[in-house]
Amino acid sequence: MKVFMEIRCPDGRDGGRKDAFPATHEEIHPTGMLSVVASLTPWSDHNQSPRNMYQCQMAKQTMAFSLQALCNRADQKLYHLKTPQSPIVRTSAYKKYCIDEYPTGTNAIVAVLSYTGYDMEDAMILNKSSVDRGMFHGLIYQTETIDLSDQKSRSDRSRKFFRRSNINKNSSIDSDGLPYVGQTIKPNEELYSIHNEVTNESRSIKHKGSEPVIVDYVAIDGKKLLQKASIRFRHPRNPIIGDKFSSRHGQKGVCSQLWPDVDMPFSGVTGMRPDLIINPHAFPSRMTIAMLLESVAAKGGSLHGKYVDATPFANSKNVNEETPPQSKTLVDELGEMLNVKGFNYHGTEVMYSGVYGTELTCEIFMGPVYYQRLRHMVSDKYQVRSTGTIDQITHQPIKGRKRGGGIRFGEMERDSMLAHGAAYLLHDRLHTCSDYHIADVCSICGSILTTSFVKPERRVGRAVKGLPPIRASKKVICHACQTSRGMETVAMPYVFKYLAAELAAMNIKLTLQLNNAA
Numbered sequence: 001m002k003v004f005m006e007i008r009c010p011d012g013r014d015g016g017r018k019d020a021f022p023a024t025h026e027e028i029h030p031t032g033m034l035s036v037v038a039s040l041t042p043w044s045d046h047n048q049s050p051r052n053m054y055q056c057q058m059a060k061q062t063m064a065f066s067l068q069a070l071c072n073r074a075d076q077k078l079y080h081l082k083t084p085q086s087p088i089v090r091t092s093a094y095k096k097y098c099i100d101e102y103p104t105g106t107n108a109i110v111a112v113l114s115y116t117g118y119d120m121e122d123a124m125i126l127n128k129s130s131v132d133r134g135m136f137h138g139l140i141y142q143t144e145t146i147d148l149s150d151q152k153s154r155s156d157r158s159r160k161f162f163r164r165s166n167i168n169k170n171s172s173i174d175s176d177g178l179p180y181v182g183q184t185i186k187p188n189e190e191l192y193s194i195h196n197e198v199t200n201e202s203r204s205i206k207h208k209g210s211e212p213v214i215v216d217y218v219a220i221d222g223k224k225l226l227q228k229a230s231i232r233f234r235h236p237r238n239p240i241i242g243d244k245f246s247s248r249h250g251q252k253g254v255c256s257q258l259w260p261d262v263d264m265p266f267s268g269v270t271g272m273r274p275d276l277i278i279n280p281h282a283f284p285s286r287m288t289i290a291m292l293l294e295s296v297a298a299k300g301g302s303l304h305g306k307y308v309d310a311t312p313f314a315n316s317k318n319v320n321e322e323t324p325p326q327s328k329t330l331v332d333e334l335g336e337m338l339n340v341k342g343f344n345y346h347g348t349e350v351m352y353s354g355v356y357g358t359e360l361t362c363e364i365f366m367g368p369v370y371y372q373r374l375r376h377m378v379s380d381k382y383q384v385r386s387t388g389t390i391d392q393i394t395h396q397p398i399k400g401r402k403r404g405g406g407i408r409f410g411e412m413e414r415d416s417m418l419a420h421g422a423a424y425l426l427h428d429r430l431h432t433c434s435d436y437h438i439a440d441v442c443s444i445c446g447s448i449l450t451t452s453f454v455k456p457e458r459r460v461g462r463a464v465k466g467l468p469p470i471r472a473s474k475k476v477i478c479h480a481c482q483t484s485r486g487m488e489t490v491a492m493p494y495v496f497k498y499l500a501a502e503l504a505a506m507n508i509k510l511t512l513q514l515n516n517a518a
């Protein structure tokens with residue numbers, strides 16, 4: 001006998017096929033097809049499917065409460081949400097997988113409202129007062145492990161261990177050479193101290209990195225000699241403008257403003273102010289109906305003081321079962337919950353402008369939605385540069401955020417500027433602010449590689465006391481022509497000179513023809 005497994009259609013029927021099931025087994029529940037992450041999205045059967053996929057990606061990027069044994073851990077990098085909450089609207093899988101032990105977000109009061117322009121294009125306005133009360137507060141834990149027995153080199157056989165220098169008594173380091181727990185260490189401040197047994201010298205190591213850190217925990221290893229230590233640092237990461245947030249329906253957004261309570265709109269019924277304002281344009285094209293359902297359900301749930309089950313496919317009525325013909329739909333059920341408590345059936349509320357105190361012309365859809373804080377934060381990503389380190393070969397700015405490098409102005413950006421006719425700006429980006437260089441060119445032979453400075457032999461004048469020494473003007477000659485007669489200066493990108501040198505290495509001569517015709 002062959003064994004066949006049949007998927008279970010949510011309505012309990014044959015899924016449109018007329019023939020009898022060839023199956024010997026059937027799936028217990030339609031949610032059996034969902035992964036752990038996917039099964040946590042409330043009413044995912046009401047969402048457009050790509051949104052559920054986005055949520056599955058984003059659930060892995062949340063800054064959540066990922067561990068219970070934080071105090072004993074030494075992770076390289078760990079994101080941690082300080083004030084997590086249990087979602088009001090949850091699926092059956094939420095309880096099954098014990099996600100309450102590891103919650104991933106906060107129930108935020110969300111108003112769907114176009115308030116000023118600061119919620120356009122997936123930006124969102126956060127209530128600063130809510131943030132001040134602890135909403136979305138988070139941390140990054142980072143652990144640095146130092147093993148001094150590893151650092152022994154063949155030439156240096158001396159033993160090293162942690163110890164504070166005897167000379168520097170009032171340093172910020174403890175007597176064992178390690179930092180105090182709870183101490184804030186700013187960049188370039190002493191972090192720990194190493195003692196060399198042979199030379200009897202102490203050396204302090206400074207904190208690298210560009211932001212201050214808090215010492216969270218210091219763990220030591222080794223009973224006789226203190227040679228191995230793990231220092232766990234704590235970086236506070238409270239919400240600021242530019243941080244990323246998302247609901248459980250693939251609706252991500254970036255905080256654009258942190259507004260105090262008084263500037264937020266307030267409800268005419270309850271006087272409540274939202275924690276978060278998102279733009280209504282986030283819904284028509286994305287069709288995340290489950291997010292609207294979640295908002296209404298969470299509102300009803302919080303009014304009745306109970307959690308609302310949002311398991312997908314659970315509300316589809318099974319025709320095989322004896323159900324009354326006029327059974328309530330999900331929307332009716334949720335709307336009724338609000339109606340009973342005197343709220344609008346559709347979850348909307350009359351609201352007043354926080355700035356003018358006038359009534360808003362439309363009723364506003366407002367309710368709690370479980371929001372996740374995502375681990376992409378501006379303070380870890382922003383890049384700035386005015387001037388700084390340059391590449392030795394090309395004389396162009398280096399790349400890399402950590403090293404204070406620039407952001408590449410590539411071909412596509414160049415094309416865009418050309419299309420706009422912004423020639424001066426293009427010249428500024430690609431030349432003046434990059435590898436601007438004044439090269440000496442010999443107009444006789446046209447070479448830019450054969451020129452060099454010559455030291456003036458005789459003194460130009462006698463030095464006068466109290467005045468800077470008189471310098472002779474620099475003299476440049478062409479080695480090929482053995483004269484300085486044809487020397488001219490030309491502004492060009494430094495890489496052009498490098499190109500000429502590379503071509504010369506391939507036995508190709510590059511010459512410039514200079515004229516003043518312009």
Ligand SMILES: [Zn+2]
Nearest residue numbers: 442445478481
């Ligand atoms: Zn020449």
